[in-house]
Amino acid sequence: MNISFEWLKAFVPHDLSAEAVRDLLTMHVATVEGFERIRAELDPFVVGRVVESEKIPDTRLSFNKVDDGSGTLLDVVCGAPNVTVGASYPFARTGTRMPGGLVIEKRKIRGFTSNGMLCSPRELMLGDDHDGIMTLDTDAAPGTPLLDVLKLGDVRLAVDVLPNRPDLLSHLGIAREVAALTGKPAGMPAELAAVKGVKRAVRGESSESAGGVSVTIEDAADCPRYCAAIIRGVKVGPSPDWLRRRIEAVGGRSISNVVDATNYLLHGFGQPVHAFDLAKLAGAKVIVRRARPGERIVTLDGVDRALSPEVLVIGDGNAASALAGIMGGQASEVTGATTDILLEVATFSPRVVRAGRRQLGMSTDASYRFERGIDDAAVARMAALAGGLVIAVAGGVIEALIDVGAKPTARKSVLLQPTKVGKLLGDRVGSAETVKILESVGFSVAKGDAGLRVTPPSWRHDVSRDVDLVEEVARLRGYDRLPDALAGSRPSSVPDHPLYAVGVRVRDALVAAGLCEVRPLPYIASPDSGSLGAVRVRNPIGEDEPYLRTQILTTLARRAEYNLSRMQRDVRLFEIGTSFVVAASGDVREEMRVGALVMGARRPSHFTEAEPPAFDAWDAKGLAELIARAAWRGARVDITEGSAGTLWSVAVDGAARGVVRSVELDAPVWAAPAFGVEVTLGRVATAAVAARGTHDYSRGEIPSVRVPRRYVALPTTPAAEFDLALVVPDGVPATEVERLMRRTAGETLESIALFDEYRGSGIPVGTRSLAWRLTFRHPERTLRDKEVEGRRAQVLKMLGQELGISVRAG
Amino acid sequence: MSGATLTIGDYQALVSAFEAEAMPAIAGADSVDALEAVRAKHLGRAHGWLRTLSARLGELDRGDRAAAGRAFNEVRVRVEDALAERQQTLAPAREGGALADPTMPARHSWAGVVHPVSQVLDEMIAIFRELGFTIALGPETESPWYNFGALNFPADHPAMDLHDTLYVSDDVLLRTHTSPVQVRTLQAYPPPIRVLIPGNVHRRDPFDASHAPAFTQVEGLVVDEGIGFADLKATLNHFARRFFGAAKTRFRPSYFPFTEPSAEMDVVCGVCNGSGCGVCKQTGWIEILGSGLVHPAVLESAGVDSERYTGWAFGMGPGRTALARHGIPDIRILYDSDVRFLGQFSR
Known part of the structure; x- marks a missing residue:
């Protein structure tokens, strides 16, 4: 909402600076987001009086002596035909920057020195007139700032009015607040003093006629109140300067005296007013009704719109002539030829206006106010004022004032315990102060045994409970004046969500492993392959990415491709985020998952290793273990052969938790293969x-208490170990060999470690060589060589018998 | 045929002689230079022993060559190992000890990165955890009731326009704020409640330099007996001092359907210290968070006695803070996941 500082001052005369008003509103009412000086470019101009003037022969120029209040008469050459001795004009001293950008300098013209410039309206960007310099109708002393004489200076404040306070969408509304905060009374602007001569309204319940016009409301729920001022004999033309200035001060464009008068009501009082050309209303009828199916209207913006019964319209005898509360129709627009008008000042249902304007995909100053709620008690008064203002600026007579509908019922009162104010604000606010504050912004307060019975004013739609009144007291006293004291706190009954701690542990482990956390958007182009139903957003931001991902790796793959497209070949990304699928029940199922993707060099290059090896599947398998162990401390982690399309499956304590797989990328030829891990941390x-x-x-989720790990005594006896290089037939997996070795090596076996795989010369085709180191230890004594040798023989025998494995020769 | 000029026995003797001469020489070399001389004499390409032995393999019977080659190789490996070992003893420079060129770069492993938004979030969480807050989480897909109705949004009201919403169906939307978790928490646990709620939220905003359709929020909720605005101010002021080092804050009126009274907290602009600059749009203040006393209707939505219990809540965006603190000009950079960007924030 744009507020003109000068217009505001017309409503509430005060002596604050614009900056002070800005701060006052921000701290007590609504944030002032914009602060713009209007005509600041005219600040340097002063009133200059021509003391002597003579024509320069054979030119259009005159040579003048100008008094600019400096005490020295200045020589000024001027090209305008209307220089008059004794008259005052806008004067630019040397060094002044013109609104067009030119800087006035001392210069010689035809041998005469000129020390400044007398200005035309166009040079000051105050109009198109460039026929002569601008004569000032003033007796102000030379040297007086021009803006003091022209009264054109102003400050435009952009107030961020939130949806609960539609009463602030006008100068009157802001003025009420300034009045309450400064103690200065708000009243009618002086410029409206001449507005008068309004007739008594003719009232009807749902329909009424007067002045040859009939007004009918079909459904009071859509339109509780409709006032129409019938004005005949207006002369549509330009607005008077004061009115044009008001409209322009809030960023509007002056259109005509009649339209500007309606906009004065809108911005000044928050009341949308529409003017119809009465001659264009068929049958001189106004019918407030829903649009008929298939009905159309061309609105003021020139758009031909198809209407549906969701939309409330103002119909005449034939057709829809306006969208009620939203925009007028072109057919009944006020034009230069208009002589008779109907001014509409009404209350439309917020819901109906909102539904209609959303249906039509439009929003206007009027609909903005109607859907938030206007001061419905002021409608008849506003109609009278609108009529009076129109005839004051455009002539004509008010033939009738029609007022159809019920007067609004009084607002519901709210019971406030005065102690509640202090209880919530932590401050001793006396009952008397509470009453004073509430009354200052229009509430009426009655004291009773039960507490304060407070009735909001008709312009407030945001007060229905006692806490709403507490807010009034808090903000008007000022939040900054409220005390600041910690309450003693009791421990939260809510335990940490189990997944939070898990996520942090996994993140820390992956960061320690050299991966980079990412937080990309979770939207994807098409459902991930091989997953349950992907969730589609009904109204996505872009039709190119309408789905929610079912796998984190899908997002990471796109991010890896982004990096490749920027020539980044070493990519190590992970994300802990949400995956979404449609479950069999039709509900959305969310999981917190971790995805990790690695490709490119396993280590940074170094002079000892110019080209480090690239990440491979084993690295990805290791990341899967790292993730699982970080997430489920002490649990059994099994990484087993994966199903189709994956390398491995990850299981924790026997439950499937994730996969390790190659990641297909749209990658350039130089890119290394990408490997990914995706593990579900929880639902x-x-x-x-x-x-x-x-x-x-x-x-409530109660996290389980973790079973702590038991201490194992450190060995005090020496270990014995031997290596086994075996020839293993293809098709026998290493884990199976290990399992058999564990089974047959006896209880003194401490550990088994696979340390080599070899295929090639010396190894028969259809086999591979695998080498293990077996470590044995007896808890109490040193193992004898014969014992170890016996174990070795036993293991080899069983390997040979059960798996066809032999010792590698040589 | 027997064109051989050398028998296998002779060859083996030669090999043994080579080893017998080379080994003491290697062991006796007392400097790197001396060792280098030994290497040249015995293993040198031009006229070392090795070359000789290798050349003379051809003089053997074909049938003997394999066995001779094995013998040759075994000795060669032993001599080379001895040389390398002696080299290590004489000049251990490459692995620890005095370095030939200590200006050479260190060997690194990859540095991992916590995303800058997570770093901000972590710091925020750490401060509130000191004050006894625990962490609550909730789903990103929500019912309209949890997202709006339970939070006192008037049905079909312009307040909804502040939350342009992505819908999955009539009954499911993507949460527009983390506040639904307030209601879920209040339904699942009795007061006293002190929770912090981090999470992703979605708005139907175009993805441009200053907007993202999905972003991270963190909000806090305190509900207990006797909680009021003074506690809100004191706690949030403490946070502002700790997190921003802010000397000054201010609270000004605002509107959220789920709080009453509602307040916006600003901290004094760290760039201009309050005098007004481009960063703070000439106001001297930076908007940090929205807050307010929990609206009784929200407590009632969760079946909590709103006369007995009161509370306060706040919410803020760690993403915006990350942009401001690091001088990142475009929010999309946070989402691009360029490894060069992320690398700037490694710890």
């Missing part, structure tokens, strides 16, 4: 916790 419950308005304290 995020999407179901309701409890029914509306109730709680269910049995539903």
